Amino acid sequence: MPHRSLFFSLLVLMCLLVEFKINAQVVTGRITNQQNEPVPYSTIYIPETKEGTTTNNDGHFILQLSKGNYHMVVRSMGYIQVEKEFQVNSDSLNIDIILQRQEFQIKEVKIFPGKEDPAYFIMRKAISKAPYYRSKIKHYEAGLYIRSNFAFTNIPKIYQNKVEVEGRKLKEVLKENVTYVIESQNRITFDYPNKYEQKVISKKTSLIGFEEPPVMELLNTSFYEERPNEVISPLSSLALRHYNFQYEGFINAGNFDVFKIKVTPKRKSDELVEGFIYIIDKLWCIYSLEFSSSFEFFDYRIKQQFENLGNNNWLPVSHNINGNLSALGLKGQFYYGASLKYDVVEDNTPGEVLQAETTEAQMPKPREKSAKEKKLENQVSAITSQEDLTNADIKKTARLNRKILKEQYKDSAIVSTHYNSYQIKEEKDTVRKDEMFWDTVRTIPLTPAEIKSYQLTDSLRTGGKTAKDTLNEEVKKETLFRKVLTGAYDLAKDSTVRLSYNGLISILNFDFNAVDGYKYKQVLNWKIYPDSGKLVTISPELGYAFNRKAVFGSVNTSFKNIFWQNSTLSIGTGKQSRDFKSSEIGIQPTLNAISTWFFAENYMKLYETTYLNLNINQRVKQGINVFANAEYDYFKPLKNNASYLLSDQTDFSPNIPKGLTDDNTALQQQKSFEYSIGVNYRKRQRKPWLEESPFLFIINYYSFNIQFKQGVKNVFSSVSDFSQLDFTFHQQADISPTSGIDWEINAGHFFNNRQMHFSQFKHFKTSEIPVQFQTFEQTLHLINDYELITNKSYLKAGFEYRSEYVLLRYLSFINRKTWSESLHFNYLTTSALHNYWEAGYSLNSLFFVGNVGFFAGFKDAKFESIMVKISIAVFD
Numbered sequence: 087m088p089h090r091s092l093f094f095s096l097l098v099l100m101c102l103l104v105e106f107k108i109n110a111q112v113v114t115g116r117i118t119n120q121q122n123e124p125v126p127y128s129t130i131y132i133p134e135t136k137e138g139t140t141t142n143n144d145g146h147f148i149l150q151l152s153k154g155n156y157h158m159v160v161r162s163m164g165y166i167q168v169e170k171e172f173q174v175n176s177d178s179l180n181i182d183i184i185l186q187r188q189e190f191q192i193k194e195v196k197i198f199p200g201k202e203d204p205a206y207f208i209m210r211k212a213i214s215k216a217p218y219y220r221s222k223i224k225h226y227e228a229g230l231y232i233r234s235n236f237a238f239t240n241i242p243k244i245y246q247n248k249v250e251v252e253g254r255k256l257k258e259v260l261k262e263n264v265t266y267v268i269e270s271q272n273r274i275t276f277d278y279p280n281k282y283e284q285k286v287i288s289k290k291t292s293l294i295g296f297e298e299p300p301v302m303e304l305l306n307t308s309f310y311e312e313r314p315n316e317v318i319s320p321l322s323s324l325a326l327r328h329y330n331f332q333y334e335g336f337i338n339a340g341n342f343d344v345f346k347i348k349v350t351p352k353r354k355s356d357e358l359v360e361g362f363i364y365i366i367d368k369l370w371c372i373y374s375l376e377f378s379s380s381f382e383f384f385d386y387r388i389k390q391q392f393e394n395l396g397n398n399n400w401l402p403v404s405h406n407i408n409g410n411l412s413a414l415g416l417k418g419q420f421y422y423g424a425s426l427k428y429d430v431v432e433d434n435t436p437g438e439v440l441q442a443e444t445t446e447a448q449m450p451k452p453r454e455k456s457a458k459e460k461k462l463e464n465q466v467s468a469i470t471s472q473e474d475l476t477n478a479d480i481k482k483t484a485r486l487n488r489k490i491l492k493e494q495y496k497d498s499a500i501v502s503t504h505y506n507s508y509q510i511k512e513e514k515d516t517v518r519k520d521e522m523f524w525d526t527v528r529t530i531p532l533t534p535a536e537i538k539s540y541q542l543t544d545s546l547r548t549g550g551k552t553a554k555d556t557l558n559e560e561v562k563k564e565t566l567f568r569k570v571l572t573g574a575y576d577l578a579k580d581s582t583v584r585l586s587y588n589g590l591i592s593i594l595n596f597d598f599n600a601v602d603g604y605k606y607k608q609v610l611n612w613k614i615y616p617d618s619g620k621l622v623t624i625s626p627e628l629g630y631a632f633n634r635k636a637v638f639g640s641v642n643t644s645f646k647n648i649f650w651q652n653s654t655l656s657i658g659t660g661k662q663s664r665d666f667k668s669s670e671i672g673i674q675p676t677l678n679a680i681s682t683w684f685f686a687e688n689y690m691k692l693y694e695t696t697y698l699n700l701n702i703n704q705r706v707k708q709g710i711n712v713f714a715n716a717e718y719d720y721f722k723p724l725k726n727n728a729s730y731l732l733s734d735q736t737d738f739s740p741n742i743p744k745g746l747t748d749d750n751t752a753l754q755q756q757k758s759f760e761y762s763i764g765v766n767y768r769k770r771q772r773k774p775w776l777e778e779s780p781f782l783f784i785i786n787y788y789s790f791n792i793q794f795k796q797g798v799k800n801v802f803s804s805v806s807d808f809s810q811l812d813f814t815f816h817q818q819a820d821i822s823p824t825s826g827i828d829w830e831i832n833a834g835h836f837f838n839n840r841q842m843h844f845s846q847f848k849h850f851k852t853s854e855i856p857v858q859f860q861t862f863e864q865t866l867h868l869i870n871d872y873e874l875i876t877n878k879s880y881l882k883a884g885f886e887y888r889s890e891y892v893l894l895r896y897l898s899f900i901n902r903k904t905w906s907e908s909l910h911f912n913y914l915t916t917s918a919l920h921n922y923w924e925a926g927y928s929l930n931s932l933f934f935v936g937n938v939g940f941f942a943g944f945k946d947a948k949f950e951s952i953m954v955k956i957s958i959a960v961f962d
Contacts, residue, residue: 114149114180116146116183128162133393135156136393140423147530208370209347224277227429230284235533309321317358328352334362349363356379366400372400373392403428573592587610595609598682599688602633605629623646624641641658660697661694674859692741713766714762719757760846769787786819792814814832815831828884829883852874853866862908863908866924884912886909906929906931908939939957
């Protein structure tokens, strides 16, 4: 994750809305308790405008209202709701409100069936209704005001001097104990099932040099979902497995009774929350919630207040998230607040559309339901209308609701092209506004620390012009120097051309292996955009292998949609040392360099080629591509040129693949011309109605690739003489971010193998090294990297089953983090190796860094070997 994203991840948690009115009057106030203490993050809701806001941590609030009569509803958990009528007839009005502590009536006042805690009766009702509320809203439009702030109480020196943000050291960007503010005014639009568009109208920040507005992608989920942002919701169909519930009484809120339920996780885990959820009697929907949890290095608290916007459409009108960060000496706090003003709310079921002056023609027409959908809805209604529900009833309604959604998604009018998408756009005239403007649109008052932050920023921005210009010039020079030194994605750019550069001292420029010894290279990348949808890429590379005393380099050029539509033509030429295995399945150069330098283990075997290739790829239909490739190579064998510096007693293994000798014809100097043709098809399938299914075989995508390759003799002195047909089918089926399957079948046959270079044999994805920089799936782990080759018939199959719970995660000291587990199976049969297979188990996403796996190999039914593997997938 880039350092910039790392620090702004502190601020990524939630969002809301606000409408700017030129003629609005300012209504301010403070919410306190009976001890005159502020009640922070209270919700203020105006029914007439369907606008909600929240107080800051000092209890202050601000509203922008036109002249007229209004009602104000003030709520905060633990206090009695206050409703106040007031009139706006002047430019400003101040309203202070004192909240009284709420005493929840004892549970005996409400009569519930059975002897168990009444909370389970309530929660089963709420869980059974969650799918209904999840799909109740078809469309809404709202104004959204978002404000976030963060402050670091401790930034270790190593971070201040080593971490860079936009070319500047961290100590030049962030200071300890300074509050940084980011706020924005937005428009947000939602379309069922899960498509959001956030349009940034204006933005303001006290963090100089960063103009990115705060975003709230958590808005595209809710606790009605099974797993909102990878947390198991207390309203999930599986919640009864993970939470204990306790009834703590009820209050009367207008025409409704509201139950207070204490939520306690059955185990310590980042996947679970604890706190309180308030459920409305009879409707069984959320009235408000207040949860806390942790996520790796973050402790956070989330608070949401819901209001009835008509037709029993209870939607959140205020969001507050705050928390602490503590990671490797870095400590700080963060806050997100947002307020919403709904303009349009359209129900998925026949009902009202909430917008000004709605005409009958604007009313939504009810969608015609299929007979099967009506039957399923009747079955759900029959179950949920029962006075008491069992756990079995909850499971059954969950299955029925998924079937209902599947029927609904057959209607193209409901299916969203961008399912689960959250798009953020900025208007072209999004500019920095003055403070007078923000005073008219800000709906959460600034705190003293935030005001001080803006004052400090303004003083820096309005300093002497000469000093500022001098500073800018110095920054530009320093930034350009840093880009040349360490590399940059945008060394030079305009609307049609972008130049990227690896830099003079980038780690990507250096390499080491036993054949080349120390290597250094320089790489440039030009991207030219002659027109919309067209792209020309030119990538020259030049380097030197010091121990081999050889210059290497290449020039690769591609033309996308230049010569004809939906096509890519690529041309490449150069002289390189290469792994006998292709880069897709070969040994990672960085990993090989580490093992060669420190352990004298030279895993990678290399050859040299001077080459020229031409590739054409044409998309003939959505998901279908045909391709053709022609390549000329002049292959030469290589030998080791470097010695192991850390010991005179150790030599590198020879640069000869295992099982071959240096006089093998496949390794000799030779010229080759080959061509290949093929077709690739990839089908991406989205089935949102099954996303929360506990069952397997939910397809995310499947693909197949078929290719014919021919080595042509006597063309440009070519000696190649072979023909191969290869077929691959791959399917990935994710149920959730932590569960799913991944399987692949690869089969092929060489009709002719009279003369081939070793690089043209069929190689398979292997990983002999105990530590690897890639994930475990579709990999054979216990065999030499070059032993599994063939130029005859072959069949390989791989399967991974990934789940939240397989084996170790049932242990309490393991299941506290958001890890997953996998079972692996890989099979291979060739003419030389019959019925070889490996079985394995892995624990995945350990601290978001990598995986640990245990693998055993077998030939037929005979045990061969076993190994523990570590995957540092962050380098993948």
